[in-house]
Amino acid sequence: MSGFSCCSVLTAILAIALAIFVARKLYPRRAIPTENWEGRYTFTYDHLVRPSSLEEIVSTVKEVNERGGELKVVGAGHSWSDIASPRDVMMTLSSYTGIVKVNRKTKEITAKGGTLVSEINEELEKHGLGLSVIPSISSGTIAGTIATATHSTGINYGNIPSYVVELEIVSGTGIVYRANRHSNSEIFNASLVSLGMLGIITEITIQCESAYNLHEVVTLEKAEDVVDRVFDVIKSADHVKLWFEINSGMVQVYRMNRTQESCRNQVIHWVETIRVWILEISAFFMSRFPRVNTVLSPLMVASGRFLPIRDQINYPPYVFNIPFDLPRHPESEYSVPIEQTKDKLIEFMKIAKHYMTKMAFNLAIEIRFVKADHIWMSSAQGRDSAFFTCLTYNPVDEMFMKFIEEVRQLLDGRPHWGKLMLTDTEKHLKPKYPNWDDFLRVRNQMDPKRIFRNEYLERVFPSIYASTAKEL
Ligand SMILES: Cc1cc2nc3c(=O)[nH]c(=O)nc-3n(C[C@H](O)[C@H](O)[C@H](O)COP(=O)(O)OP(=O)(O)OC[C@H]3O[C@@H](n4cnc5c(N)ncnc54)[C@H](O)[C@@H]3O)c2cc1C
Missing domain, CATH: 3.30.465.10 (Uridine Diphospho-n-acetylenolpyruvylglucosamine Reductase; domain 3)
Known part of the structure; x- marks a missing residue:
């Protein structure tokens, strides 16, 4: 092929690629989901309909x-x-x-x-x-x-x-x-x-x-103290969430307040992603080779105490959204009336600690708070609520299912309709x-x-x- 025709072919390929790129930008077509996010349920059907009107x-x-x-x-x-x-x-x-x-x-x-x-x-x-x-x-x-x-x-x-x-x-x-x-x-x-x-x-x-920005400060606090003062902690910022690290007895307390100040110290998303993957890889080994636990667990506890305090001002989606690609995992969530938060947390921590010894370190517990509403099927209908979320990156699915069933019975709450709810029925x-x-x-x-x-x-x-x- 002559130099000229080679050039023409390359130009044509580039032109087609550019046209596809521009068309996708102008008329984006999202991929159709073939399974749910976790991959637990495959979507099978007889007919697919993609209406545009x-x-x-x-x-x-x-x-x-x-x-x-x-x-x-x-x-x-x-x-x-x-x-x-x-x-x-x-x-x-x-x-x-x-x-x-x-x-x-x-x-x-x-x-x-x-x-x-x-x-x-x-x-x-x-x-x-x-x-x-x-x-x-x-x-x-x-x-x-x-x-x-x-x-x-x-x-x-x-x-x-x-x-x-x-x-x-x-x-x-x-x-x-x-x-x-x-x-x-x-x-x-x-x-x-x-x-x-x-x-x-x-x-x-x-x-x-x-429009507003969010000033987010994340601190590491002792679980006992946080549980003890939980009703004050809930009110200590516009938006508060708690991530319990069961093994280390510590809690990451996220406090986010509205501000008109400009962005600063934004969290670097790819650094967070790498950090999570390191955690996931160690979780994988810890759950397959329990003996590794004896070495890694104390290290995890120690590293938890040295977690940097995060202090950033950023656009709300960057603060509310998790700043990393979450590894696929199962998750369940139940809400209880806000006034039950402390009592339920104390009992909940006991169950979590018990399962922790069986499940390696990667049982994550997130607690969030939501104002009451009047929506008939809302999990916050008629009551300010605390939401207890349980997730694990542990491949031992059966153990996690036992855990969330025990938590379900303890909390006796309203389920998140879109999270794992295997035994809830209208009864x-x-x-x-x-x-x-x-x-x-x-x-x-x-x-x-x-x-x-x-x-x-x-x-x-x-x-x-x-x-x-x-x-x-
Ligand atoms: C990584 C991750 C993080 C998450 N974080 C949170 C969180 O912070 N807080 C929280 O509460 N949840 C959270 N969720 C749960 C999730 O966001 C919700 O369950 C939500 O339903 C997902 O929206 P979807 O478009 O994927 O709905 P789908 O899961 O596809 O569908 C959910 C339901 O909505 C119905 N539906 C969808 N479209 C329509 C329509 N046009 N008309 C009528 N019904 C419709 C479906 O039929 C189905 O019944 C998270 C999920 C993941 C995977």
């Missing part, structure tokens, strides 16, 4: 309803539970995304259901606005995020759905409802935390606030939600043929879904 969503729902089929909308698939697992039709709103409008005066943003929280953060920044709270990762869809009552931390701040002021939802019969506190108010309340049982949420308007959940029957009444009206069912719903709500096949 409201009409397509409505006609798909009508078709499934008429033939008595099933339809599950999958968001980003970030739930640890099988709440999003489809069987018949899997719908993804990954082509039904984007910001519909931003109202700077009322500080509200309206986005389509498939929009990622990160996309909302980016848009708000351009307008000098921000979400009041952001979860630990922003790569979930806004509809999936509210469906499971996703929350952050801060005793004077509610969970994400509590900031929603209006939404649009397509019912199981294909009717499009616009709902807010004044119009279709029952549908609104039930749809704010819907577990995907009511319909397809196509548009959401969220109350935001003026013991119903007494914990005063408006349980109201929610089911609206559900019945919205989806009479129960097209949004899946295995998770059949397990958790057997009285509604287990008999579906027989009745229809």
